[in-house]
Amino acid sequence: MIRPITAGALCLTAAVSVGLYALSYEVQRLEGILADTNTALLKERELVQVLDAEWSYLNQPERLRLLAARHLDLVAVDPHQIAALQELPMRPDPSDDLQLQPQTPLPKQKPSMPMARKGEPGGKSFIAAALNAIGESRGTD
Amino acid sequence: MARIEGSHMVSEHQRQRRECADGAVSFDGVTKHAVEVGRTRIVITGVLFALCFTVIGLRLFDLMVLRGGGEPALAAAGHKVVTDVQRAAIVDRNGVLLAVNLKTASLYANPQKVMDAAEAADQLSAVLPDLDRDQVFEKLTSGRSFVWLKRNLTPAQHYTVNRLGLPGLSFQTEEKRIYPHGALMAHILGYTDVDSNGIAGLEKYFDTKLRDPGSAGEPVQVSLDVRAQHILRDELMRAVAEYRAKAGVGLVMDVRSGEVLAMVSLPDYDPNDAGQASQDALFNRATLGVYEMGSTFKTFTVAMALESGTVGMNGGYDATDPIRISRFTIRDYHAKRRWLSVPEIYVYSSNIGSAKMAMDVGAPRQRRFLDKLGLLQKPDLELPEVGSPLLPPRWGDINTMTVSYGHGIAVTPVQMAGAISATVNGGIMVPPTIIKRDDNAMAAGKRVMSSRTSVAVRRLMRQVVAFGTGKRADAPGYMVGGKTGTAEKSFRGGYRRKALVSSFVGAFPIDKPRYVVLAVLDEPQGTKETHGYATGGWTAAPVVGGVVSRLAPLMGIEPVDEIDQDERKAMMANWRQKGRAVASF
Numbered sequence: 051m052i053r054p055i056t057a058g059a060l061c062l063t064a065a066v067s068v069g070l071y072a073l074s075y076e077v078q079r080l081e082g083i084l085a086d087t088n089t090a091l092l093k094e095r096e097l098v099q100v101l102d103a104e105w106s107y108l109n110q111p112e113r114l115r116l117l118a119a120r121h122l123d124l125v126a127v128d129p130h131q132i133a134a135l136q137e138l139p140m141r142p143d144p145s146d147d148l149q150l151q152p153q154t155p156l157p158k159q160k161p162s163m164p165m166a167r168k169g170e171p172g173g174k175s176f177i178a179a180a181l182n183a184i185g186e187s188r189g190t191d
Numbered sequence: 192m193a194r195i196e197g198s199h200m201v202s203e204h205q206r207q208r209r210e211c212a213d214g215a216v217s218f219d220g221v222t223k224h225a226v227e228v229g230r231t232r233i234v235i236t237g238v239l240f241a242l243c244f245t246v247i248g249l250r251l252f253d254l255m256v257l258r259g260g261g262e263p264a265l266a267a268a269g270h271k272v273v274t275d276v277q278r279a280a281i282v283d284r285n286g287v288l289l290a291v292n293l294k295t296a297s298l299y300a301n302p303q304k305v306m307d308a309a310e311a312a313d314q315l316s317a318v319l320p321d322l323d324r325d326q327v328f329e330k331l332t333s334g335r336s337f338v339w340l341k342r343n344l345t346p347a348q349h350y351t352v353n354r355l356g357l358p359g360l361s362f363q364t365e366e367k368r369i370y371p372h373g374a375l376m377a378h379i380l381g382y383t384d385v386d387s388n389g390i391a392g393l394e395k396y397f398d399t400k401l402r403d404p405g406s407a408g409e410p411v412q413v414s415l416d417v418r419a420q421h422i423l424r425d426e427l428m429r430a431v432a433e434y435r436a437k438a439g440v441g442l443v444m445d446v447r448s449g450e451v452l453a454m455v456s457l458p459d460y461d462p463n464d465a466g467q468a469s470q471d472a473l474f475n476r477a478t479l480g481v482y483e484m485g486s487t488f489k490t491f492t493v494a495m496a497l498e499s500g501t502v503g504m505n506g507g508y509d510a511t512d513p514i515r516i517s518r519f520t521i522r523d524y525h526a527k528r529r530w531l532s533v534p535e536i537y538v539y540s541s542n543i544g545s546a547k548m549a550m551d552v553g554a555p556r557q558r559r560f561l562d563k564l565g566l567l568q569k570p571d572l573e574l575p576e577v578g579s580p581l582l583p584p585r586w587g588d589i590n591t592m593t594v595s596y597g598h599g600i601a602v603t604p605v606q607m608a609g610a611i612s613a614t615v616n617g618g619i620m621v622p623p624t625i626i627k628r629d630d631n632a633m634a635a636g637k638r639v640m641s642s643r644t645s646v647a648v649r650r651l652m653r654q655v656v657a658f659g660t661g662k663r664a665d666a667p668g669y670m671v672g673g674k675t676g677t678a679e680k681s682f683r684g685g686y687r688r689k690a691l692v693s694s695f696v697g698a699f700p701i702d703k704p705r706y707v708v709l710a711v712l713d714e715p716q717g718t719k720e721t722h723g724y725a726t727g728g729w730t731a732a733p734v735v736g737g738v739v740s741r742l743a744p745l746m747g748i749e750p751v752d753e754i755d756q757d758e759r760k761a762m763m764a765n766w767r768q769k770g771r772a773v774a775s776f
Contacts (some may be wrong), residue, residue, distance in 0.1 A: 096294055099280075106288035106371035111421035126741060129668025129750030 277366050278387050279401045280410040281380060281394075284450075284627050287417045290380050290394070290462075292387065293369050295343040296362040298352055301336050305359035308332045315340065318351045331359075342385060343367040368394075370462045375420055378456045378475040379413065379574070379625060382465035391465070391473070393625070395575045412627045414450035419443050419742055423453040426737040427710060431457050434715035434730045440476045440604045441734065442709040443742065446612040446698065448632040449621035451605070452706065456480070479576040481601035482711060485678030485727070486540045487611075487696045488597030490648060492549050493537050494614050495560045498644045501551040507532035510543040516589050521546050537651045538659040540675065542596045549595030554586045557594065563639040564610035564620060566602050573625050578603050597676060608709045611696050615649055615672075615704040617642040653701045664697050664732035666740035668750030673697030673708075673735060675727035680714070690714050695731035699739050700748060708742075710734035 118124060281290040305311055308331035316324035319341055330338045343365060344352065352360065368383045370376075381392020389398035397411055423441045431439040443453040456476040460468030474480065496502045510531045513522035523541050536544030549557055561567055569579040581601040583590040593599035605623055613620040618640040619633050652672030655661040660675045676694040694711040698704040715730040717723035724730075743750070 099291060100293055102288050103291050103293060103369050103371050106291075109287070110372055110375070111418055112425070115421075127744045132750055134749075 277402060278368065278383070279403075281401075282410045282412050283415050283417050284412065284452075285416065286412075288371055289376055289413070289417075290368060290370050292366045294364055295345075295367045296349045297342040297365045298340045298344055299361055299363055300331060300338050300340055301359050301361070302331050302333050302338060303336055303359075305331050305357070311357045311360070314355050314357065315352070318355065319344075319348060368462075372417065373463065374459045374461045375417065375424060376415060377459040377462050378477065378576075379415060379454055380462055381574075382462035391576070392462075392475075392574060396573050414445075414448075414452065414625050414627045415454065416452050418745055419453040420455065422741045422745075423708075423738055424455045424457075424459075426734045426741075427455050427457055429737075430710070430712060430715075430730060430734045434712060434718065434721075434725060436712040436715040436730070438471075438476055438713040439734075440480065440482075440709070440711040440713075441738070442477055442604055442608045442707075443738065444608045444612050444623060444707045444709075446616040446704050446707055447621070448628045449609065449612065449623045449636075450628055450632075451608075451623060451625045454478075454605070454625070475574070475576045476711075476713075477604045478570075478572055478574055479578040479603070481578050481581050481603050482692050482694075482713075483598050483601045483678040483681065484607055484694060484711075485597040485676035485692065486542075487607065487674045487676035487694055487727075488594065488600070489537055489540065489545045490614060490652070490674050490696070491561060491564060491566075491610065492545045492557075492595040493533065493651060494640055494644055494648045495552055495557060496533070496548045497647055498560070498640045499552050499556055502533055502548060504533055504647055508536065508544045508547040510536070510541045510547075512543075514543055514546055514592065516592065519589060519593075521592060534651055534654060537674075538654050540596075540660060545595040546592035549591050550588065554588070554591045557591055558586055560639075561594070561600075561610075563637070564613055565622065566600075566606050566610050570603065570606050570609065571622055572605060580606065597678060604709055604711055607696060608707050611698065611709070612707045613639050615645060615652070615698040615701070615707065618645045649698070649701050649704065652698065656697070656701075660726075660728035661695060661697070661732050663728060664695055664736040664739075666699070666736050666743065668752075669739050669743040669748060670700040670702055670751060671697050671736065671739050672699070672701030672704075673732070675732060677726040677728075691725050693725060693727040693729075693731045695727050695735045697732075697735040697739065699743065700751065702751075705746065705748060706742070708735045708738050710738075 278292045280288060280292070283289055300311075302308070308328055311331055312324050312328035315327050316322045322341060327340065330340065340360070341348075344362075349362065353362075366387055368387055370380060370382075377392075379392055381389060381394040381396075383389050383394050387402075389395040389401065393411065393413065394401070401411060423443055427439045427441040430436070439455070439457040441453065441455040442451065444451050454477045456474070458469075458472045460472040465473070497504070502508075507530055509529075510523060510526070511528050513520050513526075515521075521542050523539075523543055525539065526543075527535075527539060527541070531539065531541055531544050533544075533548075535541070536548065552560075558567070567580060567582060570577055580603065583594070583599050590599055609620075609623040612623075613636075616633065618638055619636040620639045621632050621636040649672055652674060653670065655674055656665050656671050661671075661673050664671050664673050664675075673696055676692075676696070678692045678694075680690040680692060692711060692713055693715050694709070696707065696709045698707045710731040712731050712734075715725045717725040717729070721729040
């Protein structure tokens with residue numbers, strides 16, 4: 051009776067030991083991977099931080115203003131260009147023949163050109179381009 | 192232990208005797224004694240082992256059953272990676288990076304291992320142009336074992352030096368503080384020394400917090416907005432250049448939270464290269480500089496008089512003759528030489544009128560009122576460079592009069608902006624801050640005047656811009672209200688007529704103020720366009736107008752139709768005089 055129990059216990063001990071060692075090495079291996087990943091992550095974060103700094107540098111408002119002035123036909127929003135919803139005129143009655151009579155247009159005024167400063171591109175271009183386009187189309191007529 | 196063993200022995204003896212009595216086994220003499228000792232020892236060992244196994248068993252039970260679920264949390268906590276930078280970043284209110292530590296390579300040499308110092312010096316000075324060849328040579332022949340050659344190389348420089356392959360040179364990874372926006376926020380951020388110690392501005396004030404590894408690189412978020420800051424600096428720089436001013440100060444403040452949205456002090460410097468900056472450029476005029484603000488102080492005088500009830504909006508004072516008191520004469524620059532109503536005193540900026548108004552209120556109440564607005568004490572701002580106001584040594588009648596129109600008292604621009612915010616926001620004083628705050632800061636503020644007084648002063652401020660000295664501060668659609676100020680600079684006990692501090696303080700939209708804008712120019716010179724005038728209305732007001740028209744659309748403020756009669760009426764003050772044109776002052 052005592053022998054099978056001893057044998058069983060020995061087998062169990064051996065099995066548990068093997069299992070424990072396997073587990074222990076597995077944990078060590080995973081911890082190694084974790085440490086590597088963390089190092090890599092740290093490195094990536096440093097790179098991201100460099101990119102963040104560069105992004106912030108490239109987004110300097112003054113630089114953006116110069117780029118916008120050079121490449122875009124945009125000027126600052128004029129208060130006259132903004133209208134509230136309730137200011138919109140009602141849809142004219144289709145049966146009414148007088149619908150074509152002129153109404154106050156919205157926006158009420160064309161944007162002024164305050165942003166066009168001396169020696170700077172931009173500002174001039176929007177309306178100038180529009181006028182040119184009109185001129186050209188007239189020329190072909 | 193011995194006693195315990197003894198007691199065991201006793202019990203063993205008794206057991207032995209009982210066993211003997213049963214007649215099972217029995218020994219005699221020496222043998223019996225030896226066997227008993229052996230048995231006792233086995234029992235003791237057995238008990239000890241049993242105890243050990245019990246402890247191990249309990250511990251296993253504890254680990255496996257009782258602490259179930261603890262491990263996953265522990266494992267997850269291990270994943271949190273802390274950046275190992277020595278100093279946290281600073282970001283603006285929208286998260287735009289303002290200051291950050293980056294790792295860079297620094298070049299050092301071990302002169303004892305350098306083979307050919309002359310050639311190494313030649314090659315290094317060729318690829319790093321800002322290194323002096325002779326100095327490098329001297330360092331490389333010094334015989335020491337460590338000399339810095341150049342700190343914080345750019346990645347490209349790092350690469351080229353590496354490619355030279357010179358023996359005895361090495362790199363050390365170091366951190367450098369980078370300010371991507373350069374001079375834009377110089378005075379707020381401050382700067383650090385080569386070892387990343389904050390030595391000015393926010394960098395100094397929050398030095399311990401920024402380097403605290405416990406906060407795991409959590410950035411400090413300031414209340415400033417890069418866009419607003421740029422607009423303000425741009426407009427102010429233009430004015431400083433155009434009117435050849437010595438210096439300029441600009442401030443934009445949220446009236447509801449006391450947050451500073453933009454703060455500029457010119458001349459400024461690039462914090463990336465703060466060592467090159469002059470003392471003049473390093474000086475933060477917005478918080479450390481104190482100025483006699485001049486007529487902008489009349490805003491507080493009127494508010495004080497209306498609040499204490501000594502005069503109403505329909506009241507007024509006789510401003511026919513200058514006031515003579517001791518050796519001073521208080522006169523108006525564009526004297527009307529007649530009785531003036533309260534709105535007229537404010538809009539025409541009458542010194543005589545405000546002096547009389549303040550005398551009616553009296554010195555103690557004036558002092559208390561200005562104190563409540565935070566004008567008499569050093570402001571509590573998150574910067575090391577904060578100046579204390581200069582107050583009159585004793586507050587006599589003459590001081591009450593001069594303080595009423597902003598002379599004989601010098602305050603910092605940030606105090607001025609804070610006090611104006613409290614005046615226009617409905618009468619709640621919220622202490623200014625440069626750190627982002629939640630919006631309900633006004634609830635925690637202290638009431639310093641009734642909202643009725645605040646509304647009345649707002650109307651007067653609108654009159655100044657609509658009809659008075661502040662016309663050039665107008666931004667169509669955004670209802671600017673404000674007050675011009677022009678103070679002569681004190682000089683050797685007197686005042687110099689030609690050296691002025693011109694200022695304008697405005698709020699918009701004045702019917703429901705959101706932001707206060709302040710511009711101060713130090714010694715501006717008149718130009719042909721301003722007809723030679725260098726006063727606040729001519730030089731500082733356009734800065735505010737420019738800032739408002741560019742900032743308002745950005746901040747989502749809806750423009751109003753100023754031609755609309757209702758809008759006009761709403762902001763009208765009781766206006767006694769028909770003539771609207773007012774000479775600029």
